[in-house]
Amino acid sequence: MKRMLVVLVLVGNILSGASAWAGSRSGVVTVEVDLSAQEKGEEAKLWLPYPTSDNDQLVSSVSVTGDYAESGVYTDRVNGTSILYARWEKGAQSRKLTLSFAVERQEVLRRELPQREKPWNKADFAPYLAATTLGPLDGEVKKLADSITNGKKTVLEKARAIYDWTCENTYRDPATRGCGKGDVCALLPKPGGKCTDISSVFIALCRAAGVPAREIFGIRLGKKEAEDITTWQHCWAEFFLPGYGWVPVDPADVRKAMLTEKLELKNPETAEYRAYFWGGIDPYRVKLAMGRDLVLNPPQAGAPLNTFGYPYAEIGGKALDFYEPKSFAYRISYREK
Numbered sequence: 241m242k243r244m245l246v247v248l249v250l251v252g253n254i255l256s257g258a259s260a261w262a263g264s265r266s267g268v269v270t271v272e273v274d275l276s277a278q279e280k281g282e283e284a285k286l287w288l289p290y291p292t293s294d295n296d297q298l299v300s301s302v303s304v305t306g307d308y309a310e311s312g313v314y315t316d317r318v319n320g321t322s323i324l325y326a327r328w329e330k331g332a333q334s335r336k337l338t339l340s341f342a343v344e345r346q347e348v349l350r351r352e353l354p355q356r357e358k359p360w361n362k363a364d365f366a367p368y369l370a371a372t373t374l375g376p377l378d379g380e381v382k383k384l385a386d387s388i389t390n391g392k393k394t395v396l397e398k399a400r401a402i403y404d405w406t407c408e409n410t411y412r413d414p415a416t417r418g419c420g421k422g423d424v425c426a427l428l429p430k431p432g433g434k435c436t437d438i439s440s441v442f443i444a445l446c447r448a449a450g451v452p453a454r455e456i457f458g459i460r461l462g463k464k465e466a467e468d469i470t471t472w473q474h475c476w477a478e479f480f481l482p483g484y485g486w487v488p489v490d491p492a493d494v495r496k497a498m499l500t501e502k503l504e505l506k507n508p509e510t511a512e513y514r515a516y517f518w519g520g521i522d523p524y525r526v527k528l529a530m531g532r533d534l535v536l537n538p539p540q541a542g543a544p545l546n547t548f549g550y551p552y553a554e555i556g557g558k559a560l561d562f563y564e565p566k567s568f569a570y571r572i573s574y575r576e577k
């Protein structure tokens with residue numbers, strides 16, 4: 241019990257410096273988009289990750305308002321991500337949309353993982369064993385994955401070895417833009433980045449070793465009564481354990497805690513973080529999207545999206561820079577429910 245209390249306090253410190261902890265977090269997230277200042281006389285299109293309920297989060301009181309010509313909620317056919325789409329005509333002088341929703345998010349703890357592996361069919365998990373544009377599975381990636389998992393027989397053993405390697409060999413680089421691109425080949429020789437980078441390394445190595453894995457994109461929820469969370473996007477990972485289900489891991493938050501608290505790998509606090517984020521994630525986050533190389537629905541004019549953790553918009557068929565929310569322009573806020 242003492243060990244668990246220590247872990248909970250530590251994880252609370254990652255997110256806000258607070259020592260309080262809760263098994264769930266409830267609040268209202270509001271996304272406000274205003275494309276009125278963008279180039280006039282062009283058709284404007286907007287795609288937002290649209291929150292949905294699952295076993296770990298309950299989404300309710302969804303509200304969508306604005307002066308768009310049309311809007312709708314669609315689904316990405318490959319990953320099942322829900323998408324809010326809106327369009328403004330060429331002559332529109334104002335282009336505003338507000339998405340608001342209430343969410344109750346649960347802490348996730350997957351601790352009793354079975355050591356004995358049940359039979360499974362890799363063909364059933366083909367999308368989670370496939371390469372992506374920035375996450376190849378051959379060459380140096382395959383070579384490293386084989387080295388890390390040498391002697392490991394089961395999915396659980398391989399996933400744990402890759403998780404430990406990722407925690408020990410990557411690092412958080414605050415200079416990385418946004419959440420990072422997740423370019424695995426660029427990261428292997430210089431494994432510094434943010435959450436998408438570190439999660440992408442874990443996922444590519446897992447897939448190369450025959451472990452189904454996927455990334456989850458979302459945004460962190462505030463711990464204060466009201467907070468601006470515009471730049472609080474976060475990415476974590478899951479691997480599939482046969483006979484059990486999807487197991488969350490977050491080596492990126494391990495490295496974030498180490499940087500924030502100036503911890504070394506040998507520190508006892510680091511061991512606590514590593515233990516917690518192996519099969520555990522805090523409730524101060526909401527899941528929004530999955531997948532890489534996305535063709536949106538309706539389809540965007542540009543190339544497939546590397547990730548869909550941010551709002552995406554096109555003016556006259558040209559994409560806006562979603563890493564620059566002020567010029568885009570959008571704002572995301574959180575308030576306690």
